[in-house]
């Protein structure tokens with residue numbers, strides 16, 4: 001049960017001076033007062049008892065905000081916000097960008113910063129929100145500073161997602177850690193107060209010992225020990241973001257940061273799903289089970305991950321004391337399954353079949369093949385890039401149970417998945433089918 005505190009709005013200067021109806025005029029003042037009250041309250045929520053006397057009501061701050069929001073939108077006080085999404089042309093980034101355009105009514109400018117700009121950005125430029133595409137590199141502090149200047153909120157999804165050995169450990173560190181440090185410094189220098197960081201479940205695990213994490217939450221004890229450059233870089237970057245919470249930005253106000261930790265994301269645009277689909281087609285419509293069905297792997301639909309980013313970005317402003325410096329797993333109602341069985345939820349209806357109720361190869365042989373792949377990668381590096389899906393790290397991740405079960409995001413900022421499992425599944429299947437159509 002969240003701890004709630006009753007606050008008499010009688011204490012609010014606006015409420016005292018004006019009657020209930022006239023509060024609408026002073027709603028931004030009132031909300032600011034209510035927000036401060038909430039920040040001082042202990043626990044997860046606050047109840048506000050509304051004035052005037054005889055017409056008392058109780059409502060959560062969220063409800064109050066919803067009442068007052070239409071008034072705000074009409075009035076000159078409606079705040080126009082500038083958002084920056086780094087990595088906005090990536091798999092997740094594109095969904096975040098589209099979700100912001102659909103779900104953030106206060107948006108007036110959306111900046112999309114990425115190393116590579118995609119042609120679909122052009123179609124966004126015809127809408128009511130100003131969409132600014134910025135080609136840039138997060139490792140270049142001056143480019144990041146220019147992009148951040150004047151933004152109210154930064155959603156930092158840009159990152160080098162490489163668990164296949166395509167990039168060097170130094171490059172992964174530079175992009176994921178130094179890039180994140182550059183984003184933080186740019187916020188501090190330019191006076192940007194709200195920073196949402198896309199972290200990863202990999203910050204926690206699976207760890208080098210391959211210990212299972214079974215439906216854990218943000219407080220579940222787990223030894224987060226890593227050797228691979230990708231999880232190491234995500235863990236370091238996440239720490240930088242959380243430690244930056246509370247730093248004074250230009251103008252003297254505190255920076256408010258938080259980190260979201262998606263599990264394995266799936267949905268429209270997922271490159272690895274695409275790879276498995278094409279591999280299955282090459283193998284005559286079959287995939288061969290490699291991992292026992294009993295190993296659970298956490299998955300979350302990309303639309304829900306994007307929605308959580310949009311909600312966090314919106315609510316950070318109002319719940320700074322509660323949410324600042326916090327981490328949240330990204331979750332939805334996707335079922336707990338093995339990595340391969342989960343993929344078959346989409347690839348099955350597209351004509352692929354997973355052969356074998358049990359793994360076809362013994363685990364020791366997979367370990368050997370993975371080690372061989374790693375050796376080949378190293379030997380061939382001077383000549384060519386050999387980066388297959390199977391390597392000791394991907395095998396360990398796929399073969400270790402890692403699932404989350406939490407309601408922290410729901411308690412802290414009212415998150416509910418926007419897409420049901422059925423809808424997430426249908427959308428993903430349609431995307432795979434469209435790929436099939438375009439391949440013919």
Ligand SMILES: NC(=O)c1ccc[n+]([C@@H]2O[C@H](COP(=O)([O-])OP(=O)(O)OC[C@H]3O[C@@H](n4cnc5c(N)ncnc54)[C@H](O)[C@@H]3O)[C@@H](O)[C@H]2O)c1
Nearest residue numbers: 087089090091092114115137138157158159200262264265
């Ligand atoms: N895909 C997943 O399952 C998953 C799970 C958890 C967390 N994440 C995190 O989500 C974020 C997005 O991942 P994704 O799967 O969409 O990856 P992605 O590779 O599709 O997107 C990353 C984007 O960042 C951009 N980028 C890379 N280096 C850059 C640089 N130096 N400067 C500017 N932009 C740069 C890329 O061009 C790309 O558009 C990453 O931070 C990743 O760690 C992903």
Ligand SMILES: CC(C)CCC[C@@H](C)[C@H]1CC[C@H]2[C@@H]3[C@H](O)C=C4C[C@@H](O)CC[C@]4(C)[C@H]3CC[C@]12C
Nearest residue numbers: 161163200202263264290339389394395397398
């Ligand atoms: C053993 C093989 C047959 C199967 C190999 C599958 C392997 C490539 C998959 C399995 C699990 C996948 C990772 C997992 O979904 C979560 C993440 C976190 C995210 O931050 C980056 C991507 C990553 C590491 C997935 C990469 C691909 C993995 C290892």
